[in-house]
Amino acid sequence: MSGHSPTQMRHLDGLPVLGNFIDGHFEYTDDLFPDISPVDGRVVAHVAQADAAMVDRAVRAARHALEAGAWGRSTVAERVAALRAIAGGIEARFEEFVAAEIADTGKDIHHTRTIDIPRGIANFRFFADLITTMGSESYHTDTADGMGALNYVTRRPVGVVGVIAPWNLPLLLLSWKLAPALACGNAVLAKPSEETPYTATLLAQVMADAGVPPGVFNLLHGFGAGSVGEAITRHPGIDAITFTGESATGTAIMHAAAPGVKPLSFELGGKNGAIVFADADVDEAADGIARSAFSNCGQVCLATERVYVERPLFSRFVQALRLRAEALSPARAAPGSGIGPLISQAHRAKVLGYYDRAVRDGAEVVCGGGVPRFGDARDSGAFVEPTVWTGLPDDAACVREEIFGPVCHVAPFDTEDEVLGRVNDSPYGLAAVVWTNDLRRAHRVAGRIETGIVWVNTWFLRDLRTPFGGIRLSGIGREGGMRSLDFYSETTNICIKL
Ligand code: NAD
Ligand code: 6OH
Numbered sequence: 001m002s003g004h005s006p007t008q009m010r011h012l013d014g015l016p017v018l019g020n021f022i023d024g025h026f027e028y029t030d031d032l033f034p035d036i037s038p039v040d041g042r043v044v045a046h047v048a049q050a051d052a053a054m055v056d057r058a059v060r061a062a063r064h065a066l067e068a069g070a071w072g073r074s075t076v077a078e079r080v081a082a083l084r085a086i087a088g089g090i091e092a093r094f095e096e097f098v099a100a101e102i103a104d105t106g107k108d109i110h111h112t113r114t115i116d117i118p119r120g121i122a123n124f125r126f127f128a129d130l131i132t133t134m135g136s137e138s139y140h141t142d143t144a145d146g147m148g149a150l151n152y153v154t155r156r157p158v159g160v161v162g163v164i165a166p167w168n169l170p171l172l173l174l175s176w177k178l179a180p181a182l183a184c185g186n187a188v189l190a191k192p193s194e195e196t197p198y199t200a201t202l203l204a205q206v207m208a209d210a211g212v213p214p215g216v217f218n219l220l221h222g223f224g225a226g227s228v229g230e231a232i233t234r235h236p237g238i239d240a241i242t243f244t245g246e247s248a249t250g251t252a253i254m255h256a257a258a259p260g261v262k263p264l265s266f267e268l269g270g271k272n273g274a275i276v277f278a279d280a281d282v283d284e285a286a287d288g289i290a291r292s293a294f295s296n297c298g299q300v301c302l303a304t305e306r307v308y309v310e311r312p313l314f315s316r317f318v319q320a321l322r323l324r325a326e327a328l329s330p331a332r333a334a335p336g337s338g339i340g341p342l343i344s345q346a347h348r349a350k351v352l353g354y355y356d357r358a359v360r361d362g363a364e365v366v367c368g369g370g371v372p373r374f375g376d377a378r379d380s381g382a383f384v385e386p387t388v389w390t391g392l393p394d395d396a397a398c399v400r401e402e403i404f405g406p407v408c409h410v411a412p413f414d415t416e417d418e419v420l421g422r423v424n425d426s427p428y429g430l431a432a433v434v435w436t437n438d439l440r441r442a443h444r445v446a447g448r449i450e451t452g453i454v455w456v457n458t459w460f461l462r463d464l465r466t467p468f469g470g471i472r473l474s475g476i477g478r479e480g481g482m483r484s485l486d487f488y489s490e491t492t493n494i495c496i497k498l
Contacts, residue, residue, distance in 0.1 A: 006024065007204070007209075009026070009205075015044065016046070017032065017045070018035065018198060020218075020219060020220050021208075022054060023057065023214045023215050024208060024213070024214025029050065032048055033046070035047050035103075038344055038345075040381050041345075041381060044104070045103070047197045047221050048221060049227065056235070058218035059160060059189065059237035061215035062187035062188065062189060062215050062216070062237075065187045066186075070213055079128075079182060080128045082182065085211060086124045087124035087125045089210050090121050090124075094117060097202055100199045101170060104197070104198045104199070107296055107340045108340050110336070111296060116172050119169075119172045120172050123175040123464070126464045130481065131183040131184070138150065138153070139151040152496075153494075154494060155184070158239045158488060158489060161181045161238070161240050161241070162191070162232040162240070163177045163181065163191070163242050164253070165244055167193035167343050168301070168343070169300070170199050170200065171203065173244050173267075174203070177265075178217070182217070184485060184489040190219050191232055194224075233257050240488075241257055241262055241264050243264070243265070244268075245268065246269055247428075247474070250268045265479060266477065267470070268474050269428060269430070270429075270430030270470060271400065271401065272292075272428070273306045275434050275445065276289070276308070276310065276317055277435065277441065279437045280457075285320075285435040286317060286321045286323075288433065288435060289321060289435075290321060290324035290325065291460075292459040294324075298339075298406035299342065299405070303404075305408050306408065307408055308422060310413060311412045311414055317410065318366055318388070321388055321410065325406075326386075328386045329372060329385055330385075331385075339386055339406050341378075342383070347382065352371070352384065355387060358392065358409075361393075362392065362393075363391050363396075365388075365389060366410075368407075369387050370384070371384055372384070386407075387405075387406065387407045388407075389409045390410050392411070396409075402428065416441070416444075428472055430475070433455045433458075434449075434454065435456075451474075452467070453470075465480065465481035468480035
């Protein structure tokens with residue numbers, strides 16, 4: 001291995017070695033695991049897995065940055081300048097970030113260029129703006145003597161925050177939590193998914209170049225249970241944990257964090273429903289559902305996996321969706337226009353298990369349901385066909401469980417009350433979509449859906465100021481805008497008798 005400056009990446013056998021970033025420099029271990037492209041199974045990088053001692057050192061570095069270093073005394077203006085410099089630093093290396101995200105995920109270049117990396121940049125700029133313009137709560141309180149009292153609220157950082165991210169939108173979902181954590185003056189231990197360590201490692205270099213002081217941003221590579229993820233969640237020196245990932249992992253983290261009664265923010269799984277009323281424009285709705293079901297190969301927490309269509313439109317809608325799904329088939333679509341692979345062979349095995357299960361449970365496979373054949377290196381990748389089913393009962397596993405692949409089940413319905421009951425009958429509650437041109441129905445139905453987010457006649461239209469998160473198995477708390485600042489800061493109410 002060779003390496004010169006503390007933030008220069010090492011190489012081994014011509015491939016980058018992705019290091020841990022602790023106290024302002026990369027640290028390597030001999031415990032390397034491969035970063036594998038799901039396009040063709042090729043190794044794209046080696047990743048140095050951190051150990052418990054490194055987590056410990058990172059916590060100490062973070063604590064030191066807060067208590068003795070400049071970050072703990074930083075002004076809002078200094079933090080805003082750092083956030084803007086980070087955004088500018090990613091932008092200056094835009095193509096490198098795009099290539100790294102694609103190397104890890106195989107996702108399509110259009111998605112990466114228009115959503116993943118730009119949204120990663122936007123998160124830093126957005127929270128820089130928000131913290132600049134944030135005001136403070138205050139109340140004038142009546143008292144018996146008539147003089148009154150003034151209450152006002154101050155904020156301080158929570159401290160050292162553990163940020164644990166998933167693989168589906170790696171830079172985007174990491175920065176969604178990092179940016180507000182840093183804006184509020186915290187120090188961070190970040191763990192990207194073991195499947196997608198690349199852009200986070202580039203980000204460590206950007207942080208150093210942006211002048212973020214050592215110890216403020218620490219990056220640790222590794223796995224979940226029995227590895228770095230668990231070590232972060234159990235560490236007594238971590239003051240709060242923010243996590244995006246599977247609901248079952250959320251349960252494990254709650255157990256690990258319970259002894260310290262740590263504040264938790266969880267953005268977890270979904271089994272998101274969509275309702276298409278007969279008054280909707282069938283092509284518009286089919287375009288929208290094709291996007292919400294198949295974007296990023298269905299690996300979006302907000303993705304639609306179950307669709308309910310009012311009976312008069314059912315057959316036309318199913319055919320319209322079938323045409324769109326077939327056009328996205330990776331083996332048949334024009335290069336660059338079909339869906340990419342799933343994240344890994346392990347995830348593909350899980351998704352294909354559901355493809356089998358649907359058939360065993362009596363589904364009619366409208367399209368897809370298998371593995372595409374390319375006749376080239378992509379046959380070693382993790383591709384599946386975009387799949388549409390009909391005919392399953394509401395209690396079928398494929399209608400109740402999160403699959404996280406390019407799938408959706410379409411069922412007919414007859415009345416508004418009936419469909420609301422079926423959409424709301426879910427262990428999850430993240431997002432829903434309603435397609436209708438009836439204004440009063442849109443408001444009425446949206447107000448009765450039990451999810452954190454409801455879209456009407458659109459999907460993934462996100463304003464970063466709005467609350468983001470879900471109910472039930474979909475999470476705890478909300479992030480977005482002021483909700484993020486509430487999680488990443490502690491408030492003190494000061495009451496002054498006048
Ligand atoms: P995952 O839960 O398997 O892993 C997420 C992260 O947690 C990874 O970094 C992993 O290493 C770590 N981890 C795993 N076990 C851990 C443990 N015991 N302790 C600490 N850390 C642990 O999730 P994933 O497969 O990477 O992502 C897909 C899931 O994420 C889906 O369920 C999806 O719905 C969900 N997701 C939710 C949102 C949302 O905002 N609600 C957004 C994106 C993804
Ligand atoms: C979950 O997989 C996607 C979340 C995306 C956003 O919060 C966003 O605004 O880009």
